[in-house]
Amino acid sequence: MGQVFESIGRTVTETDLVVFNNMMWITSPTHTDEEFMRASGGAVAAGTFTLSMVMGLIAATGWTHGTLLGVLAQESIRYVGPVRAGDTLHATCEVLEKRETSKPDRGVAMVRDRAYVGNDTLVLEGQRSLLMRRAVDA
Template identity: 40%
Template sequence: MPMYFEDFEVGQRFTTPARTVTEADVVNFAGVSGDYNPIHTDAEFAKSTPFGQRIAHGLLVLSMLTGLRQRTGHFEGTVIAWLEIRNYKFLKPVLIGDTVRGESEILEKRETSKPDRGILVQRVRVYNQRGEVVQEGEFVTMVRRRPSPGA
C-alpha cells in the first residue's frame, strides 16, 4: 500500500524482498552502462584479483536496491523525485550468486514550502545472504503528502 509523507515516522524501518544477483544481471548492466571492466566481465582476469572471481558492479547493486525498495509498495506513486544520495559506501563485494536485500530507516522528515509534498531522509543498507552490510548510505526523496478529501 503506498505511503504518503504523513504516514512515515522517524525511526521506522522497512525491509525489502531479496533477489539473487545473476550472471545475466552483470552482463546486461555492463551493456547498459558501458562498464566492461574485467573485474566484472572476465572470469580469468578476475581470478587474479583479491576477490578471486568476478564481482557485480557496485552501481548494479545500488540499482537493484532501488527496485527492491519499489517492490515493497511503500513508495508506489508517492515519490515525486530523488534529490540526493549521500555518503554512499561500497563496503564489501557482491558476487554473482549472492542474494541481496535492502533495509531503509527513516532518519528525518521535513515539510516543504509546498503543501503537497515533504522530504524524507532515509538510511539505506544492502545486506547479502550472510547478513553482512555490503552497501550503505542515505537517500533523500521528495514524497507526496496525502491529498485533501475532495481534492
C-alpha cells in the same frame, strides 16, 4: 521516523551482470573477467549494478508507491563489500528524518538504505533525500 522497510531477497545471476555490463559499457576486468579475478573470488558486480538493484528492491516494498515525487539527492553512498553472481541481495530503507516544505502537500524524507548479501553481510550503505507527497488536512 524510525520506520524500516525490508525487501525480499533477489539472487544475482551471471546473466544479470553480463546484461548490465553490456548496457552500461562496463569493460573493466574487475567486473567482466572471471579468470582475471579468480584469485579474489571471481568477478564482482559494478557498484552501479548493486545500487540499481537496491533501488529496485526498495521500490518493490511499496512504501513510496503513490507518494514519491522524486529523489532530491543521493547524500552519500559507500560500497563496503563485493556482490557476485550467486549472491542473494536484500535491502532495507530506514526513515531518518521528515520535514515540511513551503508547499503544504509536500515534504522531504531523509532515508538510509542498506544492502546485504548472505547472512546479513553489509555490502552497500547510503542516504537519500526524497520529495514526498503529504496528506493535506481538509
